[in-house]
Amino acid sequence: MKKTIGMMAGVLLGFSSMAQTITIEGDLAGDLKGHNKMYLYSRTYHDSADINNGHYTFKIPFKEPMFLMLLPQYVQAERQMYVPYGVLFDRPVTYTVKSDISKGMSESVVKGSEATELLLAYGKEKSAAWGKIVEALKSEFGAPWMDEKDPKYADFEKRRAALQVQYLLPLLQQLVKQHPNSYASVYSLNDSREMATVAQQEQLYAGLSKEMKATGQAKEFHQFSEGLRNSAIGKQVKDFSLPDPAGKPVKFSDLKGRYVLIDFWASWCGPCRKSFPHMREVYQQYKDKNLVFYSISIDKSKPDWLKAVSQENNPWLQSLDDKNIAGSGFAITGVPTTYLIGPDGKIMMKEVGFDENGNGEIEKKLADLFGGTVKAAAPAAAAKPAEQKITPAAMLQ
Secondary structure, three states, rough: HHHHHHHHHHHHHHHHHHEEEEEEEEEEOOOOOOOOOEEOOOOOOOOEEEEEEEEEEEEEEEOOOOEEEEEEEEHHHHHOOOOOOOEOOOOOOEEEEEEOOOOHHHHHEEEEEEEHHHHHHHHHHHHHHHHHHHHHHHHHHOEEEOOOOOOOHHHHHHHHHHHHHHHOOHHHHHHHHOOOOHHHHHHHHHHOHHHOHHHHHHHHHHHOOHHHOOOHHHHHHHHHHHHHOOOOOOOOOOOOOEEEEOOOOEHHHHHHOOEOOOOOOOOOOOHHHHHHHHHHHHHHHOOOOOEEEEEOOOOOOOOHHHHHHHHHHHOOOOEEEEHHHHHOOOOEEEEEEEEEEOOOOOOEEEEEEOOOOOOOOHHHHHHHHHHHOOOOOOOOOOOOOOOEOOOOOHHHO
16 A cells, blocks of 8 residues: 555656646757757756757746747857847746747747736737837938937937837736736836836836736836835935845844945946956045945856856955845836935936946045045947846746
8 A cells, every 4th residue: 555655656756847847849940951959048047959851849847927938049050130039937847939040039939838828919010019119210410320429319218118018018007907817917017117106106006916916026116116206316225134145144233333335247248347457446546435336246146156256356345136136126127226325325326337438426425425536447348338237037936
């Protein structure tokens, strides 16, 4: 009897293990010229599969929904223009991906789960909407983009934002309204971060089912909405505590009475790390003043964070954001982003990036506060780093 029970338990365990696996069955038509590999990746996941007679297979342990990119080796080898092609894998089922190398991955047909198909259909609707936005900008400004130095740049950005609200926001609102219990809706919430008001974001979250509201990504999105209110200039920073590299808690309230420069960064963010040499120069200039430098990493991988901290060896406070303070407290949409906090704990300034060439507004403010001078970087330094956005994929990891 015990043996029978043991055998049954083994069968059930094996079935459970099988059920928690994502299987991708892919077909890629066309002449691959011997470049017979398909790559599957995200910021923290990398895998590859051989393509045999146009067919490839991936098997991935399922722990939570994942957004992964598919890249044929052919595209790299033939130096074709690569447009990232991502697929949402929200359930431990079998997905089929049918593609033609001559048409590009964007024309792939993916089947597997309702959420996957919904997200791909929503993506095509967004592409069509962006086409309208581009045409409108070309008509009004003569081009679909504009340099920041152009005198019309502010008007251009204002109009672009208005067009996004006109053409893109209704698509997202419709998706959530029609599919409140789909992970496709949860995953797409991030689209609203830069084009919806706080009230509109809260309405989107409220429109989700109870089950979807309980997902980690929906919770982070809701916290981001709170962060928009919490991070306004003049707002008092709510106390928080995050671990330093040794695991010791760093309490923000312990820094009160001093100016605090908070730098949000990540180990994988090139512009963040490129800014550190000049940031170290600024630190040396003001380290004896009433100023604290504090870097907070949004890394999802603690080992990656610790490795980067060791490599950079920055001589100031370091913490890992394991409580999503970046979202709930400061509404971070991209890194690097820097905040200057006053001795009273209120937010004084926000700046995307820490300019490696010494042209940043926060650095100018520090010079005003402490009677110093703006310490320009060496002539060989590269141009001002651009903001590196947090993509939905990064948020999922």
